[in-house]
Structures are given as C-alpha cells and as structure tokens.
Amino acid sequence: MPLKQIHLAAQFPSVSNITVWSDPRSESQIDFGSFAKLAATAERGRFDFFFLSEGLRLREHNGRVHDLDVVGRPESLTVLSALAAVTTRLGLAATVNSTFNEPYEVARRLATLDHLSEGRAAWNVVTSYDAFTGENFRRGGFLDEADRYTRAAEFLHTARELWDSWRPGDIRAAADSGEFLRSGAGTFAHRGRHFDISGRFVTPRGPQGHPVIIQAGDSPEGREFAAADADVIFSRHGKLEDGRAFYKDVKGRLARYGRRPEDLKIFPSVSYVLGDTRKEAVEHAAEIHRAQVSPQNAMMHVEAVWGRDLSAYDPDGPLPEIAPEPDNLISKGNTQFRGDRAATARRWREIARARGLSIRELVVEVTAPQTFVGTPRQVADEINEFVQTDAADGFVFVPHLTPGGLDDLVDRVVPLLQEKGVFREDYTGTTLRDHLGLNPVRAPRPDDAPPPAGETAPRTKETS
Amino acid sequence: MTRLHLAVALDGAGWHPAAWRARDARPADLLSAAYWADLVSEAERGLLDFVTFEDALGLQSASIDAPDDRTDQVRGRLDAVLLAARLAPLTSRIGLVPTTNVTYTEPFHIASGIASLDHASRGRAGWRPQISVRAADAAHFGRRTIPVLNLDDVRDGRTTEFIGGLFRELFGEAADAVEVVRRLWDSWEDDAEIRDVATGRFVDRDKLHYVDFEGRHFSVRGPSMTPRPPQGQPLVTALAHATVPYEFAARGADVVFVTPHSRAGTATILAEVRAAETTVRREGTPLRTFADLVVFLDDAPGEAAERKARLDDLDGALLASDAEIFTGTPGELADLLLDWRDAGLDGFRLRPGALPHDLTAITTGLVPELRRRDAFRTGYEADTLRGLLGLPRPANRYTTSATP
Ligand SMILES: Cc1cc2nc3c(=O)[nH]c(=O)nc-3n(C[C@H](O)[C@H](O)[C@H](O)COP(=O)(O)O)c2cc1C
Numbered sequence: 001m002p003l004k005q006i007h008l009a010a011q012f013p014s015v016s017n018i019t020v021w022s023d024p025r026s027e028s029q030i031d032f033g034s035f036a037k038l039a040a041t042a043e044r045g046r047f048d049f050f051f052l053s054e055g056l057r058l059r060e061h062n063g064r065v066h067d068l069d070v071v072g073r074p075e076s077l078t079v080l081s082a083l084a085a086v087t088t089r090l091g092l093a094a095t096v097n098s099t100f101n102e103p104y105e106v107a108r109r110l111a112t113l114d115h116l117s118e119g120r121a122a123w124n125v126v127t128s129y130d131a132f133t134g135e136n137f138r139r140g141g142f143l144d145e146a147d148r149y150t151r152a153a154e155f156l157h158t159a160r161e162l163w164d165s166w167r168p169g170d171i172r173a174a175a176d177s178g179e180f181l182r183s184g185a186g187t188f189a190h191r192g193r194h195f196d197i198s199g200r201f202v203t204p205r206g207p208q209g210h211p212v213i214i215q216a217g218d219s220p221e222g223r224e225f226a227a228a229d230a231d232v233i234f235s236r237h238g239k240l241e242d243g244r245a246f247y248k249d250v251k252g253r254l255a256r257y258g259r260r261p262e263d264l265k266i267f268p269s270v271s272y273v274l275g276d277t278r279k280e281a282v283e284h285a286a287e288i289h290r291a292q293v294s295p296q297n298a299m300m301h302v303e304a305v306w307g308r309d310l311s312a313y314d315p316d317g318p319l320p321e322i323a324p325e326p327d328n329l330i331s332k333g334n335t336q337f338r339g340d341r342a343a344t345a346r347r348w349r350e351i352a353r354a355r356g357l358s359i360r361e362l363v364v365e366v367t368a369p370q371t372f373v374g375t376p377r378q379v380a381d382e383i384n385e386f387v388q389t390d391a392a393d394g395f396v397f398v399p400h401l402t403p404g405g406l407d408d409l410v411d412r413v414v415p416l417l418q419e420k421g422v423f424r425e426d427y428t429g430t431t432l433r434d435h436l437g438l439n440p441v442r443a444p445r446p447d448d449a450p451p452p453a454g455e456t457a458p459r460t461k462e463t464s
Numbered sequence: 465m466t467r468l469h470l471a472v473a474l475d476g477a478g479w480h481p482a483a484w485r486a487r488d489a490r491p492a493d494l495l496s497a498a499y500w501a502d503l504v505s506e507a508e509r510g511l512l513d514f515v516t517f518e519d520a521l522g523l524q525s526a527s528i529d530a531p532d533d534r535t536d537q538v539r540g541r542l543d544a545v546l547l548a549a550r551l552a553p554l555t556s557r558i559g560l561v562p563t564t565n566v567t568y569t570e571p572f573h574i575a576s577g578i579a580s581l582d583h584a585s586r587g588r589a590g591w592r593p594q595i596s597v598r599a600a601d602a603a604h605f606g607r608r609t610i611p612v613l614n615l616d617d618v619r620d621g622r623t624t625e626f627i628g629g630l631f632r633e634l635f636g637e638a639a640d641a642v643e644v645v646r647r648l649w650d651s652w653e654d655d656a657e658i659r660d661v662a663t664g665r666f667v668d669r670d671k672l673h674y675v676d677f678e679g680r681h682f683s684v685r686g687p688s689m690t691p692r693p694p695q696g697q698p699l700v701t702a703l704a705h706a707t708v709p710y711e712f713a714a715r716g717a718d719v720v721f722v723t724p725h726s727r728a729g730t731a732t733i734l735a736e737v738r739a740a741e742t743t744v745r746r747e748g749t750p751l752r753t754f755a756d757l758v759v760f761l762d763d764a765p766g767e768a769a770e771r772k773a774r775l776d777d778l779d780g781a782l783l784a785s786d787a788e789i790f791t792g793t794p795g796e797l798a799d800l801l802l803d804w805r806d807a808g809l810d811g812f813r814l815r816p817g818a819l820p821h822d823l824t825a826i827t828t829g830l831v832p833e834l835r836r837r838d839a840f841r842t843g844y845e846a847d848t849l850r851g852l853l854g855l856p857r858p859a860n861r862y863t864t865s866a867t868p
Contacts, residue, residue, distance in 0.1 A: 115495045135683075
C-alpha cells in the first residue's frame with residue numbers, strides 16, 4: 001500500500017490555558033505581527049492551513065470574566081484576509097458561528113476571502129447557541145440546543161446555494177461588446193425551516209467555488225453533519241486508540257451520503273514537546289504542563305467541576321471534602337465543562353486519594369498532556385504512525401508559545417516527515433483544496449440542468 | 465494657510481457606470497487583490513489621508529429599489545472590511561475606511577471587525593456605517609420586511625411621509641449601532657492585559673466592561689472579544705444629504721461627507737451640519753467636514769469632459785450623481801477645492817470617475833497643484849488615521865481613575 005500523505009495545520013492559540021503567557025518568550029496575542037509570524041512559520045513548513053478559533057462571548061467564572069488565561073482576539077476573517085497579503089500558499093481557516101450569523105453575509109465574506117487569497121479560504125462551522133452568548137446579539141438565545149445542527153446544516157446548504165448562484169465565467173468583462181456579466185447571475189431563492197430568502201447574491205464565485213468546510217462538533221449530530229457535508233473534521237481525539245475509534249466511526253458514516261473515505265479528512269487537535277533525548281523532552285513537557293496549570297488555574301478547574309466557590313481551599317492541599325453541586329454551572333462560555341460533573345468529581349477524588357495528590361497535582365494529572373513528546377525523530381515516527389494506522393489524516397498543532405511555538409516543529413520534525421516521503425517538500429497546487437487533495441467543487445451548469453447520470457466531478461480548476 | 469485633507473472613494477472600476485469600458489480599465493480584475501493593491505498604493509504615494517471602500521448587501525442596481533437586470537454595468541463586489549484588511553499589510557500610512565451595513569449586520573460583529581482592521585493596520589482603520597432601505601436587501605435576510613418603494617410614488621410625493629418615517633427609524637437604529645460599536649471598542653481598557661504571574665491573572669477583569677446597551681431594536685451585553693483598537697476609537701464617518709443623516713453624523717461620527725454643488729451650497733450645508741451638532745448637543749471635537757465630488761481629470765483643457773461624454777455614450781445616459789460632477793484639469797480642480805474650502809470645509813472625498821485614470825490624475829496632477837499652493841502635505845505627519853486628521857486618541861469612557 002502506498003503511504004498516506006500527512007496534512008498539517010497550525011492554530012493560533014487563544015483563550016485557553018495552553019498558552020504559557022508567563023513565559024518571557026510569549027508575545028502579544030493581538031498584534032498583527034504575532035499572526036504574521038506564526039503564519040510565516042506554517043508556510044515555511046508547507047502546512048496545509050492556518051486556523052483561527054472564535055468565541056463570541058468572553059468566558060466567565062463565578063459570574064465574572066475569566067481572567068487566568070490569555071483572552072482577546074481579532075475577528076477571524078478580518079485577520080485572515082490581512083494574512084492573505086503576507087502568505088502565498090497557506091490555507092486560511094476561519095471559525096464562524098452558524099447561530100448568530102445569517103447565510104447571505106457569511107457566504108459573501110467567505111467568497112471574498114477566497115478571492116483575496118486566490119483560493120485558500122476555509123470555514124469551520126460551529127454551533128454555539130447558548131443564551132449566554134446570545135446576549136451579544138439581536139436575537140438573543142433564540143435557538144434550542146436540539147436545533148443547533150438543523151440550523152447549521154440548512155445554513156451551510158444555503159451558503160452553497162449562494163456560492164453556486166454565480167457560475168465560473170459569469171463575469172465576462174467584455175469591454176467591446178459591453179457585456180459585463182451573464183444576465184441573471186447571482187439569482188437565488190431558498191425556502192426552508194430556518195431561512196426563507198431570495199434575490200441576487202452579491203459576490204461572484206471564488207476560485208475554489210466553495211471554501212473548504214471544516215466541522216468541529218463531537219456529538220452524534222455533529223459527526224453526522226460532518227459526514228454529510230464537511231471536507232475536514234477538527235477533533236479532540238488526539239490519542240492513538242481513541243483517535244482510531246473516532247476515525248472509524250466518522251469515516252463509516254460517509255457511504256450513506258455517497259461519499260468516499262478520502263472526501264473527509266480528520267485532523268485531531270494536538271501539541272508536542274521536543275528534546276534532544278526522550279528524557280529531556282519528558283522533563284520539559286512536565287514543566288510546560290505545570291506552567292499551564294497555575295495554582296489559580298487549578299482552583300478554577302476544580303470549582304468548575306464542583307460548581308461552587310472554593311477560594312478558601314489551598315491548591316497545594318487536598319481536594320475539598322464538601323460535596324459538589326453538579327447542577328450549578330459556574331463556568332460559562334466554555335464547552336469543556338459540559339459533561340457529567342458529578343462523575344468527574346468522583347473520579348478525581350479516587351485518583352487524588354490513591355496517589356496522594358494535591359489539587360494542583362491532580363489537575364495537572366487529569367488535564368490533557370502534550371500529544372507528542374520526544375526527540376524530533378520519535379515525534380516524526382509517532383505522527384506518521386497516527387496517520388498510517390488511521391487515527392488521523394492530519395493534525396492541527398496548537399503551540400504553547402505565541403508566536404514562536406511551532407519553530408522547532410518546522411525546523412526539526414517536518415524535514416524528517418519529508419525524508420520519509422509522507423509530507424510534501426513543496427506545495428504542488430495553489431488552492432487549499434489542492435493541498436488537501438479534495439476534488440474541485442462541481443460548478444453549476446448553464447440552465448441548471450441536472451448532470452447526466454454517472455457523471456463525476458470535473459477535474460478542471462475553476463476560476464471566475 | 466491650513467492644508468486641506470484629501471480622501472478618495474474607491475468603488476469597482478470607478479464611479480461612472482461605463483468606467484469599466486475605458487481604455488486603461490481592468491474590468492476582469494475587480495475581484496483581485498492585486499487590482500486594489502495597485503490603487504491603494506497609488507493613493508498612498510499621493511499622501512492622501514484615506515481611501516474609502518463602498519459596500520452593500522445586495523447587487524448594484526441602476527434602479528432605486530429592485531435589482532435591475534442590466535448586464536452592461538459592473539455588478540458584484542467584495543466585502544469591504546475584508547478588502548481593507550487585505551490591503552493593510554501592503555500599506556503603512558494611509559487610512560482604510562470600509563463601509564458596512566448597520567441595518568442587518570450585527571453591531572457586535574462590526575465592532576470586532578473594525579477593531580481587528582485597526583490592529584492589522586496599526587491604527588489606520590475607519591468605518592462608514594450605512595443603512596439599507598432596499599426591500600430587495602431585506603429579502604436577502606428574511607428577518608424584517610421593508611416595503612418596495614416605487615419610483616413613481618416617490619416622485620409624486622405620495623410616500624414622502626412614509627419614507628421620512630422609515631428613514632428616521634433606520635437612522636435611529638443606525639445611531640444605536642454606532643453607540644454599541646463605540647462602547648464595545650472601549651470595553652477593554654488599554655491596560656487591561658497585566659500578565660501578573662504572582663496572582664496568575666492575564667487580565668485585570670476590572671478593566672473589562674459590560675457595555676449593557678439596551679435600545680429599541682437590540683440589546684448587547686459585551687465586553688467585546690477584541691482588545692481596544694490602537695486608535696482607541698477608529699475613525700467613524702458618515703455620508704449625509706439631509707437633516708436626519710446630519711444629526712446621525714453629529715451624534716456618532718468624527719467625519720461627515722456632504723454633497724454641495726457650489727461654494728454657496730457648501731456654506732448652506734455646513735450651517736445645517738453645525739445646526740445638527742447643536743440639536744443633538746454634540747460634545748468635544750466638531751465634525752470634520754469633507755465634500756464629495758465625482759472627478760474626471762485630464763491635463764489638456766476639455767479632454768476630461770470629452771472622456772466623460774464618451775463614457776456617457778457607452779452607458780446610454782448622462783452620468784447622474786448625488787455629488788457634484790467635475791470635469792477639467794488638475795489646476796481647475798485645485799482652484800475649485802480651495803474656493804469651496806474657504807466656505808469652511810476640512811477636506812474633500814474625491815470619487816474618481818474612472819480607475820485608475822482619475823486616481824492617478826489626483827495623485828500626480830492635483831496633489832502637486834495643491835502643494836504648489838501650499839495647500840497639501842509634503843509628507844505624512846502621523847502614523848494613525850486619527851492623527852492625520854488631527855484628532856486626539858480619545859480617553860476611554862469606562863476609565864474611572866485618572867491615574868496612569
Ligand atoms: C477541536 C475543537 C475546536 C473547536 N473550536 C471552536 C471554536 O473555536 N469556537 C466555537 O464556538 N466552538 C468550537 N468548538 C465547538 C464545536 O464546534 C461545537 O459547536 C460544540 O462542540 C458543540 O457541538 P457538539 O455538541 O456537536 O460537540 C470546537 C470543538 C472542537 C472539538
């Protein structure tokens with residue numbers, strides 16, 4: 001069997017305790033230079049894309065803005081559009097919510113980014129729907145949880161209709177004949193449960209036709225949405241066994257939609273730490289992880305699970321004896337603490353008791369450690385094993401330092417992957433779809449005639 | 465002599481509907497970054513204060529309300545905020561002022577979009593909020609209905625009262641949107657980020673503020689997800705033609721674009737603008753006033769008028785505009801600008817009739833003419849857009865203590 005080719009993406013880290021902001025090498029989270037630097041590193045490493053997350057309400061803890069982690073970020077499409085000016089091949093992926101937006105606007109902004117980057121745009125469709133976030137928007141928390149994916153699916157479907165309302169070549173720009181565009185270009189009408197809209201779409205078709213679609217939900221509905229209509233899944237399943245199970249589950253859902261396994265790429269979110277020896281890497285990883293879990297951060301984690309103010313407790317002392325209040329959600333705007341918190345508290349108590357751990361030691365123990373830890377060669381081998389054994393198609397690397405946190409990955413690990421023949425030496429195409437090996441989007445045909453049976457997507461590159 | 469400020473309004477192939485058919489036009493490139501980069505670089509070489517980018521949530525149309533089905537004019541455009549952001553790293557001094565809609569677009573998204581443009585351009589962002597009265601745009605969202613305005617009804621005045629009410633309503637909502645956006649820009653104090661290792665705190669949350677706006681149309685809690693932009697408050701501009709929009713500008717804008725047709729008309733309009741400032745009890749710096757002009761410029765006398773006439777022929781109609789249309793030489797335009805300026809204007813926003821021709825004529829013809837009369841800068845004197853216009857960086861409305 002030929003070796004699978006690995007895909008790589010870089011996330012600019014924001015609003016989590018992954019970023020060790022106390023490290024003197026940790027620079028601005030908002031200055032454009034930080035974004036440009038990390039993007040340049042990713043492009044130097046021939047990464048597939050650069051990824052930005054989104055949060056439409058600052059996280060709160062105990063009724064106040066959460067103040068322990070990095071916070072504050074630019075609007076993702078705006079900064080990605082600026083990055084399009086200082087990169088040439090790197091894909092540019094924006095997280096944009098489908099609840100507190102409307103298809104007409106999101107579709108035109110993504111089509112714009114696709115034009116301005118010459119075919120490098122991607123959209124991570126996320127579905128936060130909570131009333132807490134809704135307080136920042138006209139409609140408030142209008143959507144039921146059960147409808148977050150029915151709206152997302154119809155939203156994406158509608159966006160695709162808008163992108164298809166302009167065909168390749170609709171801009172004629174024929175000065176002599178005086179024909180600027182095809183008559184009727186941009187005409188659309190959509191009537192559905194969530195959207196009833198019609199008229200003329202304003203932004204002509206972008207170079208990719210449709211941007212690459214990413215999905216990052218984990219629920220069964222989220223997985224189904226991805227299987228039906230996404231090109232990439234951004235997952236939290238960054239451990240080998242767990243990753244394989246997730247991979248199998250999601251790829252198994254594709255056939256139902258007439259899609260092949262290679263039509264949906266799976267990218268777990270991962271981190272790494274390098275050392276000259278395994279021992280050195282492990283020690284360094286432990287230091288970083290301890291820095292990520294400051295005493296205050298440890299208390300915040302325990303309070304979030306216990307659902308109560310525990311400020312009287314010592315992070316270097318034992319877990320509280322008092323019972324958790326699992327129904328009291330004191331950490332808001334954070335999907336991390338949505339699980340069964342009573343069970344989590346029980347499990348944490350057992351671990352702490354068995355191993356004699358303090359609160360802080362316990363939180364270090366139970367929060368995710370770095371995914372890949374070792375020498376550059378060991379990390380390259382492990383990355384390759386993940387992909388060749390179907391735990392992933394690629395990875396989104398989240399560095400713990402902004403913006404220099406991927407330098408050694410690009411300098412020391414990427415060349416080894418290239419040596420193995422599992423990662424590109426250079427970009428072979430120009431669009432993000434090219435990098436990901438995705439089929440071009442089929443262009444709508446003149447007169448909207450249904451395609452003849454059995455016909456496959458054209459292989460020609462589309463431009464408008 | 466105080467120098468005047470010059471801005472250029474960029475839109476498609478220029479403001480003449482047939483501009484895309486001019487000899488040096490690049491009609492196939494209107495959606496490419498390279499086209500816009502060339503234009504904005506040229507404007508920056510001319511040391512202009514800023515460029516504006518038009519936008520709308522619907523296709524361009526020659527009719528007032530419904531989309532037309534003309535195929536002989538430019539149709540289709542890019543999102544103006546993203547376009548401005550794409551150009552930010554390619555320029556270093558010129559201001560970038562995109563238009564956004566405020567009738568449909570969420571104020572929360574606008575606030576972080578413009579703040580992000582200000583971060584990406586290191587203090588050169590502006591914003592032109594714009595309402596939409598088109599029923600066709602409403603149908604693109606399906607969330608409110610705006611009645612179709614029939615041109616005959618508008619002409620014979622049967623709908624005057626209704627239209628007046630609609631405008632007041634939409635401008636009222638727009639004023640709320642501007643207020644929310646401005647509050648969100650201030651919702652992070654400049655020194656909110658503390659990185660205090662001893663207490664484990666990245667931010668001082670006492671310096672992050674809920675904006676708690678409650679209006680007739682929406683309420684927004686805040687704070688913004690984006691830290692305070694470098695300028696504190698990016699430059700807010702408004703195009704205005706009548707009392708209601710003058711008051712809208714006086715309430716929330718830093719700069720107003722007006723459309724006089726003579727020097728006397730300029731004086732009349734400026735008096736109305738100053739009256740609007742009084743009506744809304746504007747505090748602080750008065751509005752900076754810019755007059756809009758559509759310009760066709762050529763060095764040889766009569767040539768610009770001929771060029772415009774040729775474009776009119778191609779379009780099958782005389783160019784119509786809300787702004788005065790000027791054809792002539794750079795020297796003649798310089799005379800006109802200085803004459804009108806004496807009625808009290810701070811500057812002009814020129815709308816090039818055809819691109820790149822009339823932009824290049826501004827930067828290489830008009831600008832040297834003005835400089836010869838000591839009426840335009842010889843170098844950029846500030847590195848933020850507010851700075852270029854002589855506007856201070858405003859204090860944060862939420863900062864309570866005066867201690868630095
Ligand atoms: C790796 C990963 C990254 C995510 N990033 C974001 C994000 O940046 N913004 C956001 O609003 N939601 C984000 N989410 C949340 C999901 O997209 C989704 O909206 C949420 O998990 C609820 O859907 P679910 O119930 O299907 O998991 C992320 C989820 C995962 C797994």
